Amino acid sequence: MSRVQYKNIRKSFGDTEVVRDFSMTIEDGEFMVLLGESGCGKSTLLRILAGLETQTSGDIYIGERCVNGLDAKDRNLAMVFQSYALYPHMTVYENIAFALKMKKLPRTEIDEKVQWAAKMLKLDTLLDRKPKALSGGQRQRVAMGRAMVRTPEVFLFDEPLSNLDAKLRTEMRHEIKSLHRKLGTTTIYVTHDQVEAMTLADRIVIMNKGVISQVGTPEEVFHHPANLFVAQFIGSPAMNIFDGVLTRQAGNQWVIESGGSTLPLPPRFHAQATETLAVKVGIRPSDIHVLEGASHAEHLHPVDFKVEDQELLGAAINLTLHTGDVTLLAEAPGDMKFAPGTAQRAWLNLDALHVFDARTGETLSGRNTAAAA
Amino acid sequence: MTHETPKQGWLARLFNPPRGSAPYLFLMPYIVLFLVFGLFPLLFSIYLSFHIWNPIKGLDSMEYTGFENYVLAWGDPVLWKALYNTVWLAITSGLAQHLVAIPTACVLVALGSRLRHWLTSAYFLPYVTSTVAVSLVFFSMYSPNTGIINKLLIALSESDLFGWAFSWVPDVMPLRWLEDTFLVKPAVAFLVFWKYTGFNIVLYTTGLMTIPRDLYEAARVDGASAFRRFWHISLPLLRPFIFFAVTLTIIGNLQLFEEPFILTRGTGGVGHSAETISMYLFRIGWEYLDMGVASAISWMLFILIGILTAIHFKLFGRQGLGEH
Ligand SMILES: Nc1ncnc2c1ncn2[C@@H]1O[C@H](COP(=O)(O)OP(=O)(O)OP(=O)(O)O)[C@@H](O)[C@H]1O
Ligand SMILES: [Mg+2]
Numbered sequence: 001m002s003r004v005q006y007k008n009i010r011k012s013f014g015d016t017e018v019v020r021d022f023s024m025t026i027e028d029g030e031f032m033v034l035l036g037e038s039g040c041g042k043s044t045l046l047r048i049l050a051g052l053e054t055q056t057s058g059d060i061y062i063g064e065r066c067v068n069g070l071d072a073k074d075r076n077l078a079m080v081f082q083s084y085a086l087y088p089h090m091t092v093y094e095n096i097a098f099a100l101k102m103k104k105l106p107r108t109e110i111d112e113k114v115q116w117a118a119k120m121l122k123l124d125t126l127l128d129r130k131p132k133a134l135s136g137g138q139r140q141r142v143a144m145g146r147a148m149v150r151t152p153e154v155f156l157f158d159e160p161l162s163n164l165d166a167k168l169r170t171e172m173r174h175e176i177k178s179l180h181r182k183l184g185t186t187t188i189y190v191t192h193d194q195v196e197a198m199t200l201a202d203r204i205v206i207m208n209k210g211v212i213s214q215v216g217t218p219e220e221v222f223h224h225p226a227n228l229f230v231a232q233f234i235g236s237p238a239m240n241i242f243d244g245v246l247t248r249q250a251g252n253q254w255v256i257e258s259g260g261s262t263l264p265l266p267p268r269f270h271a272q273a274t275e276t277l278a279v280k281v282g283i284r285p286s287d288i289h290v291l292e293g294a295s296h297a298e299h300l301h302p303v304d305f306k307v308e309d310q311e312l313l314g315a316a317i318n319l320t321l322h323t324g325d326v327t328l329l330a331e332a333p334g335d336m337k338f339a340p341g342t343a344q345r346a347w348l349n350l351d352a353l354h355v356f357d358a359r360t361g362e363t364l365s366g367r368n369t370a371a372a373a
Numbered sequence: 374m375t376h377e378t379p380k381q382g383w384l385a386r387l388f389n390p391p392r393g394s395a396p397y398l399f400l401m402p403y404i405v406l407f408l409v410f411g412l413f414p415l416l417f418s419i420y421l422s423f424h425i426w427n428p429i430k431g432l433d434s435m436e437y438t439g440f441e442n443y444v445l446a447w448g449d450p451v452l453w454k455a456l457y458n459t460v461w462l463a464i465t466s467g468l469a470q471h472l473v474a475i476p477t478a479c480v481l482v483a484l485g486s487r488l489r490h491w492l493t494s495a496y497f498l499p500y501v502t503s504t505v506a507v508s509l510v511f512f513s514m515y516s517p518n519t520g521i522i523n524k525l526l527i528a529l530s531e532s533d534l535f536g537w538a539f540s541w542v543p544d545v546m547p548l549r550w551l552e553d554t555f556l557v558k559p560a561v562a563f564l565v566f567w568k569y570t571g572f573n574i575v576l577y578t579t580g581l582m583t584i585p586r587d588l589y590e591a592a593r594v595d596g597a598s599a600f601r602r603f604w605h606i607s608l609p610l611l612r613p614f615i616f617f618a619v620t621l622t623i624i625g626n627l628q629l630f631e632e633p634f635i636l637t638r639g640t641g642g643v644g645h646s647a648e649t650i651s652m653y654l655f656r657i658g659w660e661y662l663d664m665g666v667a668s669a670i671s672w673m674l675f676i677l678i679g680i681l682t683a684i685h686f687k688l689f690g691r692q693g694l695g696e697h
Contacts, residue, residue, distance in 0.1 A: 052590050072593040085591035089609045098605070099595035146595070 002063035002153040002186055003028045004049065009058035011044055018044050020210045022058070026188060031180050033197040034190045035233075036207030042190040043082065046156050049188070051075050062153055073102075078147035079156040084139050084163075086131040086146075092118075093127040096145045117145040121175070137168040144172075148179065155180075155187040161196065173199060194234055198222070206230050223352075228361040231282045231354055237318065239282045240328045243358065246277040256281055256355070259324025261303055266350045272364040279364070282354035288330035289347045290319065300347035310338045321346060422668035429662055442669035446657075452670065454645045455653040456677075461558055462633070462649065463626035466565040470573050470622060473566075475611065478577035479603060493578055496571035504568070508635035511564045515636070517547035551636055554646040561633045561647050565626070573618050580614030581607060616689055623685060627678050630655070650674050 004026040011019040018041045026032045034042045047053040049060055051072030060067050067075055078099075087095050096117055100110040118124045121141040131139055140160060147155060157176070161169045177200055180187055191197055197204050198218045206213040206221060206229070213233075214226040225231035231239050244258035246265065254265040254273040258281060265273060289300065305321035305328070317332040321344060330346055338344065355364045397404070422442055426435045446452050477496070481489045499507065514521050527546065530539035550560045584607065592602045630651035633641070641648030641656070648656075650670065658667030 050590075050594055052593065072590070073596045073598060075594075076596075077594060079591070079594045081587050081591060083585070083587050085585070085587040087588060087591070087606065089612075098592070098597075102596040102601060146591075150595075 003061075004154055004186060004188070005059075005061035006045070006049075007059040007061065009045070009048060009060070010056045011041070011048060011053070012056050018210050019048075019055075022210070022212065024205060024212065024215065026186060029184045029186055031187045031189065031200060031202045033201035033204045034188065034207060035194060035197040035204055036192060037233075038192060040207045041210045042192075042207060043158055046079070046158050046188060046190055049154070050077050050079050050156055076150075076152050077154045077156055078150040078152035080143045080147050080158065080160045082158040082160075082162065084131075084143040084160075086139055086142055088131055091128050091130055092123060092134070092142050092145075095131065095142055096123075096149055099146065099150050113149040114145075117148045120148070120179075121145050136163050137165075137172070140164060140168075140172065144176075144179075148183075152185065155185050155189075157187065157189040159191050159193075160189075161191070161193070169196075176200065194236065198234075206233060224363075224365070225282075225354060226363055228280055228282070228356050231356070235284055237285050237329055237331075239284050239354070240288075241280050241282050242326045242328070244279050244281045244355075246273060246279050246355070248273075248276070259326040261324060261326075263301060263348070263353070264350065265355070266299075266353050269355050269364045278358040280356045280358050280361070282356065283328070283348055284352060285318070285329045285331045287349040287352035288321070288328060289349065290330060290332045290336070290344060292345075299349060299351045301350050302345055302347050305344050305346055307338050307340050307342050307344045309340055319344075418668040418671060421664050422672055424665050426664045427662045428664055438665065442665045443673070446666055446670050446673065451645055451648070451653060452650075455641075455648045455650045458558065458633075458645070458647060459627055459629060459649040459651075462562050462565065462629055462647075463623065465559070466562040466569070467619070467622040467626050469562070469566045470570045471615070471619065474570050474573035474577050474618075475608075475615070476603075477570075477574050478581055479607060481574065481578050482581045489578065493571075493575050496574045498571065499568045500572040502568075504631040505635060507568060508564065508632050511560075511567075512551070512636055515550035515560055517549045517552075520550070522550065523548055551647075552643055554643050557637065557642045557647040561636055564632050564636065565629065568632070569622070569625070573622075576618050577611065577614055580611050584610045612689075616685075619689075620682060620685060623681055624678055627674065627681070650677075 006022050006024045009019055009022040010017065022041075022045065034045060036042050044053060048055045049062075051067070051070060051074075055068075062075065062077075087098065090098065093114055096114045097110050100113060105113075114127075115124070118127055121144060123138070123141055123145060126134065126138060126142075131142065134142065140163065143160065160176075161172050164172060173196060176189075180200075189196075189200060201218055203215060203217055204221050205215050208229045214221055214230045216224075216226075221230055221234050225234060225239075228241065232241060242258055244256040244263070247255060247257055249255050254270065256263045256265055256279065263281070303323060305323045307319065308322045308327065309320040310332075311318040311320075312334065315334045317334055317336060317338070319330045319332050319338060321328045321330055332338070356362060357364060423437060423439060424435045425438050425442075426432075481492055484492070513519070517523060523546065526539060526542045526548070529535045530542035548556065550556050588606055588610075589602055592606050597605060628651050629649045633647045633649055634652055634655075637647050641652050645653075651674070654667045654670040654674070657663050657670065
């Protein structure tokens with residue numbers, strides 16, 4: 001178990017720079033999730049740490065030791081590959097035992113550990129099979145077992161669940177989480193599935209084109225996105241974003257004008273409001289209420305919309321609302337009825353309003369930038 | 374007028390062939406060639422092996438003898454000598470080919486694609502070069518007084534750096550590579566090794582390229598050194614290719630002819646020391662003009678190849694063909 005540090009890592013393949021000045025510390029025992037779109041350099045960062053790829057510049061520390069130039073086989077990390085990379089000519093048992101055999105552990109000790117991992121992963125009846133004769137989920141568990149028996153300094157997972165169906169994915173997610181609780185090993189987990197990221201992570205790193213967009217706990221990145229990219233990336237259905245202009249009205253009142261309507265600027269942005277500014281305004285579908293119940297609350301701001309479309313999802317309805325030139329998605333309870341073309345009043349939760357500088361994409365609220373540092 | 378269709382002439386029939394025969398007509402050139410030059414000699418040689426026949430005296434001289442040709446060949450000590458030589462050459466050059474080709478292929482794959490393409494082409498060159506031309510070049514290299522090999526040995530024995538290791542050279546000079554009964558087999562084996570190793574390298578390189586990269590990466594992360602990655606990953610996954618290449622080597626080496634034939638100038642070496650079965654049956658057929666015995670021997674060789682290949686399949690086939 002060890003703390004991991006990336007220090008000013010850069011990586012180029014030929015002329016394309018894939019990772020740009022990446023610095024991050026993963027604390028001892030922490031479960032860190034790397035989240036980002038396909039091709040943003042997540043695997044590359046893992047492979048650099050594992051020693052399978054050499055960084056163009058920068059330093060990697062595992063514990064107190066700088067491991068630049070140290071061969072992958074001497075780094076004592078365990079990695080679950082995106083492709084599983086099971087040895088096709090070995091049985092499940094031999095696959096799991098391989099790393100221990102390389103360490104020249106005594107046979108009885110190897111057997112003990114393999115049986116332990118097999119029991120934990122419910123592979124005990126499959127130990128004599130070859131990977132070819134396993135289902136996708138079973139293969140994935142073998143890959144996990146291969147890592148588990150290792151007692152490595154760090155676990156590296158590269159989208160280990162991407163090939164599984166939804167049910168197995170949920171199951172494995174829980175197993176990974178409980179494994180981490182039990183072993184407490186520093187873990188770096190790559191995914192582009194935000195549900196995995198939110199449920200597993202102690203902290204999430206959101207990457208965008210080789211640079212860090214935001215680092216924070218799942219709550220932080222969800223409730224206080226540091227920039228437009230994170231705001232749009234996290235959350236499903238995605239956050240509504242619309243254009244607005246930050247303007248000062250009579251009486252030193254700051255408002256956001258957008259598509260003919262006017263929204264009061266929530267108090268937490270007041271310190272940043274100094275001049276007229278083009279902004280992007282964000283609000284999650286779940287923060288737009290169509291029920292009249294709490295309509296008198298201070299932070300709920302009523303707007304009159306026209307219903308454009310509705311989509312029943314079961315427990316909820318995805319409602320497309322329109323006003324001026326703004327179209328928003330709102331979540332309504334599944335038992336309500338809407339008719340397209342009718343007028344509908346909805347209340348925006350101003351406490352959950354996000355305001356970003358349209359030019360830089362950064363949030364106007366100062367405290368989020370502090371969280372990202 | 375009758376209702377019968379008018380009788381077609383042979384020309385009309387030729388240009389208006391029956392339905393469904395078109396594919397066979399297109400295949401006709403090949404079928405004819407195969408029947409004349411493939412199937413007929415094959416069957417004829419079975420027939421021949423039960424007859425005495427001197428081809429010079431014409432077909433009338435053919436005489437049925439039953440199994441006598443086989444008995445005759447079986448009782449000839451030279452056959453057994455030739456058999457020994459053939460197997461010796463097959464094993465020595467064959468083993469060396471594979472033991473060198475597999476690690477070389479591994480190195481080539483590690484070198485990256487550009488260098489690999491150049492080097493595999495270079496290694497493959499001997500295989501596509503005329504055996505006769507190559508054998509003639511080796512013949513002159515093995516020459517006792519003017520050959521480059523002996524010259525090199527002498528130069529080494531006279532050099533300051535390596536002289537100590539080659540002090541034995543002046544005592545044994547000139548080495549008669551192709552006349553010495555002890556040296557001629559290694560000399561032939563080396564030529565065969567040189568000529569066919571490149572083919573195996575290409576085969577093994579192709580085989581190695583089919584092994585997914587991430588297996589090596591996983592093994593590295595699992596703490597396996599380069600040698601252990603070779604031993605535990607490359608070698609087992611290369612098994613189907615090894616099986617295929619060894620099968621080809623068995624079949625090819627047991628029919629070895631041109632290389633020893635040219636290196637020994639058709640004599641088979643002093644005391645048949647480098648005569649292979651193919652050379653032996655060639656001699657019986659065209660020097661002694663005894664086609665019957667020659668055919669019998671060729672069928673015995675065929676059966677031998679069949680048996681050895683069958684043993685190879687039996688021993689390694691299941692694993693070799695990648696069935697787990
Ligand atoms: N060996 C390589 N040579 C050239 N370019 C590469 C190489 N490996 C990766 N890249 C490029 O680097 C970028 C990042 O790749 P990486 O595999 O790290 O992405 P990722 O974030 O893991 O994506 P995914 O979610 O699809 O796995 C990609 O644009 C990819 O094309
Ligand atoms: Mg990846």
